[in-house]
Amino acid sequence: MEANLILQNVLSPPILFFFLGTIAVLLRSDLEIPAPLPKLFSLYLLLAIGFKGGIELEKSGFTGGVIPTVGAAILMSLVIPLICFIILRLKFDVFNSAAIAAAYGSISAVTFITAESFLESQSIHFDGFMVAALALMESPAIIVGLLLVKIAAPKNRPHRKPMKLGSILHESMLNGSVYLLLGSLLIGFLTATNNPAGVEKMQPFTGKLFYGAECFFLLDMGIVAAQRLPRLRKAGSFLICFAVLMPIFNAFLGVLMAKALSLGPGNALLFVVLCASASYLAVPAAMRMTVPEAKSSYYISTTLGLTFPFNIIVGIPIYMSLVNKLIPTVS
Amino acid sequence: MEANLILQNVLSPPILFFFLGTIAVLLRSDLEIPAPLPKLFSLYLLLAIGFKGGIELEKSGFTGGVIPTVGAAILMSLVIPLICFIILRLKFDVFNSAAIAAAYGSISAVTFITAESFLESQSIHFDGFMVAALALMESPAIIVGLLLVKIAAPKNRPHRKPMKLGSILHESMLNGSVYLLLGSLLIGFLTATNNPAGVEKMQPFTGKLFYGAECFFLLDMGIVAAQRLPRLRKAGSFLICFAVLMPIFNAFLGVLMAKALSLGPGNALLFVVLCASASYLAVPAAMRMTVPEAKSSYYISTTLGLTFPFNIIVGIPIYMSLVNKLIPTVS
Amino acid sequence: MEANLILQNVLSPPILFFFLGTIAVLLRSDLEIPAPLPKLFSLYLLLAIGFKGGIELEKSGFTGGVIPTVGAAILMSLVIPLICFIILRLKFDVFNSAAIAAAYGSISAVTFITAESFLESQSIHFDGFMVAALALMESPAIIVGLLLVKIAAPKNRPHRKPMKLGSILHESMLNGSVYLLLGSLLIGFLTATNNPAGVEKMQPFTGKLFYGAECFFLLDMGIVAAQRLPRLRKAGSFLICFAVLMPIFNAFLGVLMAKALSLGPGNALLFVVLCASASYLAVPAAMRMTVPEAKSSYYISTTLGLTFPFNIIVGIPIYMSLVNKLIPTVS
Amino acid sequence: MKRLDLIFSERELDAVLTALENAKAPGYTVMKHATGRGPERVVTEDMEFTGFGSNAHVIVFCEQEIIDQIRENIKSTLSYYGGVAYVSEAIPL
Amino acid sequence: MKRLDLIFSERELDAVLTALENAKAPGYTVMKHATGRGPERVVTEDMEFTGFGSNAHVIVFCEQEIIDQIRENIKSTLSYYGGVAYVSEAIPL
Amino acid sequence: MKRLDLIFSERELDAVLTALENAKAPGYTVMKHATGRGPERVVTEDMEFTGFGSNAHVIVFCEQEIIDQIRENIKSTLSYYGGVAYVSEAIPL
Numbered sequence A, B, C: 001m002e003a004n005l006i007l008q009n010v011l012s013p014p015i016l017f018f019f020l021g022t023i024a025v026l027l028r029s030d031l032e033i034p035a036p037l038p039k040l041f042s043l044y045l046l047l048a049i050g051f052k053g054g055i056e057l058e059k060s061g062f063t064g065g066v067i068p069t070v071g072a073a074i075l076m077s078l079v080i081p082l083i084c085f086i087i088l089r090l091k092f093d094v095f096n097s098a099a100i101a102a103a104y105g106s107i108s109a110v111t112f113i114t115a116e117s118f119l120e121s122q123s124i125h126f127d128g129f130m131v132a133a134l135a136l137m138e139s140p141a142i143i144v145g146l147l148l149v150k151i152a153a154p155k156n157r158p159h160r161k162p163m164k165l166g167s168i169l170h171e172s173m174l175n176g177s178v179y180l181l182l183g184s185l186l187i188g189f190l191t192a193t194n195n196p197a198g199v200e201k202m203q204p205f206t207g208k209l210f211y212g213a214e215c216f217f218l219l220d221m222g223i224v225a226a227q228r229l230p231r232l233r234k235a236g237s238f239l240i241c242f243a244v245l246m247p248i249f250n251a252f253l254g255v256l257m258a259k260a261l262s263l264g265p266g267n268a269l270l271f272v273v274l275c276a277s278a279s280y281l282a283v284p285a286a287m288r289m290t291v292p293e294a295k296s297s298y299y300i301s302t303t304l305g306l307t308f309p310f311n312i313i314v315g316i317p318i319y320m321s322l323v324n325k326l327i328p329t330v331s
Numbered sequence D, E, F: 001m002k003r004l005d006l007i008f009s010e011r012e013l014d015a016v017l018t019a020l021e022n023a024k025a026p027g028y029t030v031m032k033h034a035t036g037r038g039p040e041r042v043v044t045e046d047m048e049f050t051g052f053g054s055n056a057h058v059i060v061f062c063e064q065e066i067i068d069q070i071r072e073n074i075k076s077t078l079s080y081y082g083g084v085a086y087v088s089e090a091i092p093l
């Protein structure tokens, strides 16, 4: 059954376009999506998932599982980096361990989107408020990463600017992608509350176009991920194992938490995917500026070159069957 | 009632995204829409409003109020810069006065679009030929500005190329945005006349997508406007007052003219908005090349940093209630 | 009747936008679509025609005329460069002759798209598998061009890297645009086979948006073609005649072949257009890298400055009436 | 050999390139989308956001004689519309 | 006259431009979207794909005194976040 | 210290960067999307419109020895596909 789910997932247009990008690099085709076009798609996707999430949030309201689920998601983004940090310290210094840990505590919006598309293709219901969880898991992970650096490594940093709590918060909360996601969520919510016609008029842009734009962006992600892959080899086998096993471990944590929250299968999968995915955008951007001692090739080649492809290709279907096994659905 | 209109306007997605961009700058988020992506959206919006206007123009034909309204609009774009010039000369030299005056005589396409969206949300009818007025108000204002420089300041310009009438006309008529708008209007008209199926096939691109693209562009405009704001402070309180009071004054002129033309409330609002808005694209581009003596920070920070936000946030609803008060609707 | 078809073609939005771009350059307007925005549209168009072609290919299957038609198309892309080469050698050296010949053996995707739009506007049926022909005609022409250089000019190339068969194949098959087109075709096919819901969800992006994006891209093509035109004058009258007469000659070859294959009028027109059109993207990119001795201004100004506009403006309707005359339809 | 750096409004690009061609420059490289600030005008950055008003940076490697010829044609353009031009030494690799 | 080339993370652009203004630089030119590699960090190329993390290349033509003033303000930024700064000779055309 | 400017087709970027790495260049900066014209070929500008065929401008600040090592690897690439390479003086700020 897992194999079947994996096959179905692999044969969906987004994943096929991801492969197309990957193979282009492997075959050394000169296919390229020049900057800043990928930025256009990433901004668009953030705006659209935020806006759609806001609309759904208005529909569901703040009743039921919303607050506990979002709270649990934030908790996971605080706990996961700590676990990762302990494991990574076996091999790496404080700076690199903290930076990689923060990336794995945070999330990947594109993995989330791919999981949503997967659920839609399986006609499994999920709630819009999960986008809020998505948006709120990025900052805590960054904060934990920076605090770990502040606590564990104050003396090793010669000639460095002192890191202030204010700037840690700033870096973590006002990061462009976090900001756009949260802002669009709020706008979607406000529009749905006050201006139903506005929701209707946004629909062709944020709704209809989404799937195609996702495919286009995944084509680029395939190119970018494949370009990062060779560097992973340099990073060594410890990191390679980490990049595959850690998401699976985090997924387990996520399933247990989802069970505790008694989430439905759709929300449970999204929750698990949030735990299992790692950030290759917001967190690396923040780490590069605040922990310049960490090697960006470590935290980017693992998250983008391995964890991301693993999650979208085989991870999502595996997590789905895990959810199906551990969380009994009321029939 | 005005407060209510303002609130409704402020809670529409385009304005909310404008705020999102503004706040991003104020909070020093690193949200950025890198060049040339904003250009993509501005080209798209010009093409789409032109095309849609052409289709509407074909529907309404050249009967009724079309010719007088467009003529009056051109007249306004000739008169307003003269008034502005006289006021600005109290404080500024000929070059700066002429450049700023030209900007206020001209129009802002995005303000116009926002007003259209506002009317649609209020279910108030307006005519497509107003786009023709929009397209035709840009060039005259530029011409007046350049003639003012030519007449009032020939001797102060050492080592300058003589300004020829030909190049003034060229600069004003063949400016990229004027050209694209007029060209798309013509294409829309020709397509509607000869090729109704073509109109249908363009609809998803120029029609359905428009509102979302407008939101995306306004997000960028919010960023850009907020970045210009601090420079306005340097420009001094005279210009700050000018940037808010002049649009209101021009709106009054516009309402009177709309009354004289007995326009319906929708067309009247658009007419007023054309008068009240100021150009931050075509005119500055033309002025930079032809009146390099003028400080671009003056004409850009006023039009973009203050007049534009003022108009789209509170101006449009205020002008609407002005129209409602002064122009009685046949019930 | 031809005049009528030409007029109908000329009054369609894509061609009108092409004119708008051309006239912008002639009038020296500063309208510009800055890089890399045109690349966005060219990538999008390739992805969309590939994907749509794959879906149609799945519908039609590989029965009937598919294999012979695609085979004949590949044959044309091998034969046409040889004929062109012989003619061009009257005036040019081996390098330039081979490069130009390869361009004319290959195809122009935008010409093909324009022909499809033309057929749709005339409600004439055509098959999706023609896209496969389109995708498969690019590489053989490049290979012939490079082999011609290898055979006819080995000794004249001092200090040059030896050209290996492997790199010839690589250059011809893994060229970005060929790769994206073939890849999207395959993805479309796989999606249609396994995932009908995926086809549905892609439709707003690859289907509905297509016509508008085509118009936008043709606006840019108009600008680019008009910029190349003056250089054509420098290239001399031989090349100018070649750029108009060769497509007509190739169209004749194409019509005869289409008759032999007993294609329907829609497929026949597309087949003819593939023969008549010349590449200004993939082939020039490949030639620049592998035959640096050839003057790119020759092969680009002919294909882009003259053959492309000729084909989309008057060529397509002329070829249509040729098809109508020579291939009797079963009524 | 010399290296010439020209920075000016993109709008003047055609005029400058023609001047380079007329001076028989052996080649040149153009980089668009540069922004900046000059001594008098806070111009370009203000307008980059719409694609209007950004600068072009042109690099020319050439002999001194050609520099001399470029100078005349280009100076008037730069003095009117703004922009800078500097020459430095460069040796072919 | 001198030519100063600064290459550093785009994120630091505001800080660097302010430093230039404070040093009374007569003007500057900014080119964004530069990528690259430094001695320690394989940073920028890795992150260009999302628009985060690319470099800015800033060129300043100015007198030696201004260079001296720029040095102090800028060195700390560059040493913390990475980046390079080089000075060469340039003569106005 | 020296400054090396390399301008060549973007397609050759990987080859050139590998050559720089092999020569142990301490770092480099890459600017894409440059267009231009060379002595023989009116190449690049013709093709920029599709994103194919534009140039890359690579800047390397390094010691003379490294320049010497870069020279050999890079010259063949540049002579075949076109492009220019110039060296000038540069002093760290």
Ligand SMILES: Nc1ncnc2c1ncn2[C@@H]1O[C@H](COP(=O)(O)O)[C@@H](O)[C@H]1O
Binding pocket: D007, D008, D009, D034, D035, D036, D037, D038, D039, D040, D041, D043, D044, D045, D055, D081, D082, D083, D084, E025, E026, E027, E028, E029, E030, E059, E060, E061, E062
């Ligand atoms: N001292 C300078 N150093 C570097 N670039 C400059 C300098 N002065 C002016 N520029 C560039 O030249 C452009 C035009 O300057 P201006 O002549 O003042 O309008 C500016 O936008 C900058 O990009």
Ligand SMILES: Nc1ncnc2c1ncn2[C@@H]1O[C@H](COP(=O)(O)O)[C@@H](O)[C@H]1O
Binding pocket: E007, E008, E009, E034, E035, E036, E037, E038, E039, E040, E041, E043, E044, E045, E055, E081, E082, E083, E084, F025, F026, F027, F028, F029, F030, F059, F060, F061, F062
């Ligand atoms: N030797 C060099 N030559 C040219 N550019 C350099 C050099 N070293 C560093 N850079 C540029 O400066 C950026 C920051 O380098 P780093 O200080 O090592 O993080 C790099 O990404 C390059 O763009």
Ligand SMILES: Nc1ncnc2c1ncn2[C@@H]1O[C@H](COP(=O)(O)O)[C@@H](O)[C@H]1O
Binding pocket: D025, D026, D027, D028, D029, D030, D059, D060, D061, D062, F007, F008, F009, F034, F035, F036, F037, F038, F039, F040, F041, F043, F044, F045, F055, F081, F082, F083, F084
């Ligand atoms: N003299 C020059 N000065 C500046 N750039 C040049 C020069 N010659 C060639 N180039 C650049 O190098 C590229 C390749 O030139 P070529 O080797 O002639 O194909 C051109 O497109 C220009 O960008």
Ligand code: NA
Binding pocket: A080, A103, A104, A105, A106, A107, A250, A274, A275, A276, A277, A278
């Ligand atoms: Na995670």
Ligand code: NA
Binding pocket: B080, B103, B104, B105, B106, B107, B250, B274, B275, B276, B277, B278
């Ligand atoms: Na006005």
Ligand code: NA
Binding pocket: C080, C103, C104, C105, C106, C107, C250, C274, C275, C276, C277, C278
């Ligand atoms: Na052909």
